[in-house]
Amino acid sequence: MIQKIQTYMKSVWPEFHKHKKNVHLMPFYTFTDYWHLWTMSIFILAVTALSPLCIVTLIHYQLIHQSVESELNLRTERLTASAKSSVTFFMEERLNALIFTVNEMGYDQLSGNDNLVEILKNLKLGFGGLTDLSVIDMDGNQVAYAGPFNLEGKNYKNQPWFSQSLEKNNFVSEVFTGYRDVPHIIIAVRSIKPDGSFFILRATLDTERLIQTIFSYKTGNHADVFLVNHDGVLQTPSANYGNIFARLNFVIPENSGTKEVIMSTNRESDTILSGYSYISTKLVDTPFILIVHKEKAGMMLTWLELRQNINWTVGVSVFLILLVITFASTFMVNKLYRVDKAKAEAMLRMEQNQQLASIGQLAAGVAHEINNPLAVINQTAGYVKDLFSFKDEPRSDEEIIEHIDSILDAVDRCGTITRQLLGFVRQFDIKIKKINLRKLVFDVLSFHKKEAEYRGINVTVTIPDTIPDMETDSGKLQQILVNLINNAFQAVEEGCCLDIIGSLINTGTIELVIQDTGCGIPEDALSKIHEPFFSTRKDKMGTGLGLSITYGLVKKLGGNITVQSTEGVGTSFTITLPVKIQEGEFA
């Protein structure tokens, strides 16, 4: 399971993360830090893509927030206005009823208790909300009374409402308990008698009726509508500030003449919208101020839901954008890496080729310079030998001949080296010809025919006739075959086998296997066999150049060479070569 995950991770893990693995390629990369490139790409793309989204979202937030807030203000304002007109109407209606009664009846009729009871009955029928009715003379004495309380004969001279009523024609009191010990409102109308003195018609209003009127404007759980007097004492119960006569803990703004909505915080530090309006009728100012409180948070619920939706949408969008950006960046940087890697590999190859070419040129120079003195040594040693052989001089000294022979052998070996070095240089130009692999193999083997027969080496060639003609450098391919077949002949003992197997492994590639049942190559030597001047031959007859040249030639022909060998069992060289190459293709 873990292995499966690891394999999956390896396939998904971007290639460019491996760019530091091949140290040889590092100097040739255009970009040295692909991690940085990747993160920068993601960063720049993310900033470009996400910043407009964020800005638009913020503007959207701001706009919606503003419109929701102004809508809330408007609603609060409308509510305040409606409640105000109701309360005003409530007061005005009853005041007008009293004024009508006073003007219609006059003092004489009103001061009779029976008449008053009748009037109260009619008023209750017409308007409702009235508790009792009384007529008070200018000294504060209650002249007549109709109502449920036993208040006849009371004197109101010292009551504050009485003195205030005397000052104005009409009067509306605050809510107070008075003699009856029940919260009520007094409205009073002053009228002048024919003798010039005046009297007051007073009605007591049931607060319950007012409270109901106000409560009808309380919509939803987040609203609070109530009346206070100018001193901030509650005149109707409030959901948030307590019952009648409780004192408000905030300052009510001055009367600006119009209804207003302001933003403030309540006791729990929640933001509230508060609308207030001083209530005044056409006839007289009242001591009441209407206050509407709306909790902002509650009213903003719709907005909050909307905001949550926006947040989700934006969140998902951001995630998708980042995902796409990450994938796109990885894809792009990978592409870039592959191109860069191909370039780096080409440059490395070129540098290696240049190095090889300069080594080759150096080798050619050395070979050139050494060949002439070698020729002199060769001829001189040869001449000395000739002297002994042809001129019957001290022939008895066999040892001298032996030494001269070893000089000549050494010269021969040097000659082979210089020839191969020159061959090494020559491998840099390619001449393409059409050749038949089967024929070429048999041509090369013909040189060894005698040796094979003499040593009893069993050579088998398995190359199908159907194998296509190759278009490649025949000289180089021949040299490859000569080198490998020579090697094989040197490695095998009498009676061993040498197999040469050719096959077409795909339409464009030919595989050639040269395997022997010879001495094999020791394991520690396997990795060095392509190095120049490395040889396993104990007799010191090998130059150590054969396989390194072969390796270079195979690469030159766009192919590959691998070797498998077991010491004492045999060696198998496998060459894969393209069927067709073009000049300069693998230069």
Next chain:
Amino acid sequence: MKHIDILIIDDEMKFAGMLARRIGLRGCEADVCYDGSTALEWVKENRDHVSLILLDLQLPDMYGTQVLAGIKEINPAIPVVILTGHGTEQDRQTCETLGAYQFIHKPLNIDVLMTILEDIQKAAE
């Protein structure tokens, strides 16, 4: 005029001299020229009295291929063996086109040379 078996054209005096002596030891006549112009003069004079010319490519006054072309102009029948220390594939092809008999790399095994001479002389008979 004396018959010469092999004319050696090589600027490496010690090599040419030693080779001439060794050929002499083997009962053949050899003569030596150290540069191209002398060699061409020699060939003009002895155009019908030489069996084989051994020619180095690197000569002080001219390139071996020029000398080869000169010899072939004087007498196309004289076999010319190119003996070079570092001839390239291109040199080989040029020489073959110009009609060189063989192209051998230094150092030279005298037995190879003697075999070639024998072949030529046998063919001439």
